[in-house]
Amino acid sequence: MAGIRRSAGAVSALVLVLVALTAGCLQTAGGPAAAGTPSGSAAASPSAGYGAVFLGRGDCASRARDFGEVPCASERAAARVLARYGGRSSTGPACPAPTDFVLHISEGHSSADEDGDGDVGQGYACMRNLLPPHPGDPGGGGGPHTLVGDCVYTAAEGQVKETACxxxxxHRPEFTVASARAEKAQCPKSTALYVHLGGDMAVGCARRV
Structure with a gap:
């Protein structure tokens, strides 16, 4: 379920933000594959909701010391919700490609809600900054997806992470994902690194910068 609706009153929810700098799985030419790891996280305190769904699709959030839902016309609005899903992002639908960061929302309690149980369901919101920078764009150095046009650096043996091109x-960029293919064998011979992208075109063919 995408969220819990309420009739009136303030909705409080503990929001944890994960700025997903996804590197994905990679494999050097002729080398072993290794899983990349997301990095960067911060915490947010309980916030009040303004829409029928806390941080529903199209809603906006502030970004000061904490994240909270605010009207999109507010001068405090900093990011918009592109998509909102229930459950965990690790097992739920993938965020849209333009997503800059992901807000993870835990169960909370409200003073009033639709069915009176006071729960705001666990879920996650895919966020896009209202103004640049946009780390989720190709070459931006972040976001929950690695895309064609992104750059990566060697974080550990057999592991890469994204960085701004x-x-x-x-970190200085070492490789750029030049194209995507369904299989490694379809990458150009000049490919120096294979990066896992996910989806149907799951192999990123990366060349040295």
Whole structure:
């Protein structure tokens, strides 16, 4: 279920934000595959909801010390919800490609809600910044997906993570994902690294920068 509806009153929910800098699984040319790991996280305290669904699709969130739902016309609005799903992001639907970061929402309690049980269901919201930067865009250095046009650096033996292609990140880009293919054998001979992208075109063919 995408969210819990309420009739009136403030909705409080503990929101945990995971800025997903997904690197994915990779394999160097002729080398073993290894799983990449997301990095970067922060916590947010209970917030009040304004819509029928807490941080439902199209709603906006502030980003100061904490994340909270605010009207999109508010000067405090910083990001918009592209999609909202119930359950855990690790087992639920994938966020849209333009997603900059993912908000993980835990169960909370409200003073009033539709069925009176006071619950805001566990779920996650796929967020897009209202203004640049957009780390989820190709080359932006972040987001929950690795895309064609993204750059990566070697984080550990057999493991890469995303970084901004323009060099503005903490790490210098070493490879760029030049194309996507269904199988490794379909990548160009010049491919120096295979990066797991997911989906039907799951193999990213990366070349050295």
């Amino acid at each position: 323009d060099g503005s990140g903490d």
